[in-house]
Amino acid sequence: MTIGHESVETESAGIRFVWDYGTTDERLRGLYERGKAAQWNAATDIDWEAGVGVPDRVEALGARSALGWSESSPVPKERWGAFQWEFHSWMTSQFLHGEQGALLATSRLVTMAPDMDTKMFAAGQVTDEARHVEAYARYCDLLGNSYTVNPSLKQMLDTVVSENRWDIVFLGMQIIVEGLALAAFRLEHTRSFDPVIAQLTRLVARDEARHVAFGLLTLQEIYGELTSRERADREEFIKESALLMSRRFRLGEVWARLDVDVEAGTNFALQDPKMIDFRRLMFTKIVTSLAKVGLLTPGVRAHLEDLELLRVLPPKVRHS
Ligand SMILES: [Fe+2]
Ligand SMILES: [Fe+2]
Known part of the structure; x- marks a missing residue:
């Protein structure tokens, strides 16, 4: 359905007009329809008053668990x-800054796609x-305790945008x-x-699941046809991003805020088995998505193993 133009698309300054207004992928159009139907309002669909007393509740939870640490943590019990x-x-705070990155990157996708x-x-x-x-900014304001963007997250967002x-x-x-973000939101939702x-x-994760599905549909379509040079570039990008x-999870800013020696805290974050588990959990969705778009290549897999980001699945139980 090309309307008013002979060519299907034209491009200037990296901004791409598309003159074919018809649907080329019913699955994408289906996701777009789902997105329209699933709109919610951060101002009215969240009970903002329910968070009274949160600092005390968080501290009480931390006294019991603190990510399941052992007594060897650099923070005294x-x-x-x-x-x-x-x-x-x-x-x-990092959720909020990441959301701004998503807002800016996605607005570029509108012009580039x-x-x-x-x-x-x-x-x-x-x-x-x-x-x-809007929602995370209001939440951070409600907490009254916030952080600037983590330098590694900022570098990642700068690269993407x-x-x-x-x-x-x-x-x-x-x-x-x-x-x-999806893995982190789901964890945050279940800790409750x-x-x-x-x-x-819960509301944000519902949207993010749709966004990840959108990325998968789009990339699966084109990544089957990459040249070896193009594939190698994307592998390098994934390694650097990972x-x-x-x-980001070495938590330097948190150690500094708690007056814990930053080097000792960083070493703990790198080596503590519970912290390693936590990072692996954060990467589960990324790893399955990379596999789905054909980019969990041996080189990428080895890099993720080096960074201790791959979850080792328990061996399958055999029934005789
Ligand atoms: Fe988001
Ligand atoms: Fe998103």
Whole structure:
């Protein structure tokens, strides 16, 4: 359905017009329809009053668990509650900054995408991301304790929003940044010591699952036809991104806020088995998505193993 133009598309300054307004992929159009039907309102669909007393509740939870640490942690046991409070504030601040990255990257996808179905879904996603920014900004304000953007996350977001190859914007944002966010939101939702964050992350995770599905559909379509040079470039991008996203969880800013020696804290974050488990959990969705788009290559797999980001599945039980 090309209307008023002889060519299907024209491009100037990296902005691509598409003159074929018809649907080229029913599955993408279906996701776009689902997105329209699943809109929610951050101002009215969350009970913002339910979070009263959250710092005390978070501290009480931290005193019991603090990520399941052993006594060898650099934070003395009597301060595990304070750690949990800072960790929660740090995580939600990074959610907020990541959402701004998603808002900016997705707005670029609208201009860069090569077909109308993709542009329209991306436009819907821009609205979703604006709502996510609104909701997390309000939540961070409610906590009254926030953090600036983590340097590794900022580097990752800078790379994604300045990339000119549209599929790499997709790969970086929809598969890597949002894949990690989806795992983190689901964890945050299940911990539910705060009814506000439980409601908020449940609604956001529903949107993010749709965004990740969008990335998968789009990339599966084109990654079967990469040249070996193109595939190698994307593998390098994934390796660099995995390093940045895992560095983010060395928690330097949290250790500093707690007056813990940053080097000791970073070493603990790198070596503690519970912290390694936590990072692996954060990467589960990314790993399955990479496999689905054909980029969990032996080189990428070896790199993720080196970074201790791959979950080792228990051997299958044989029934005789
Ligand atoms: Fe989002
Ligand atoms: Fe998203």
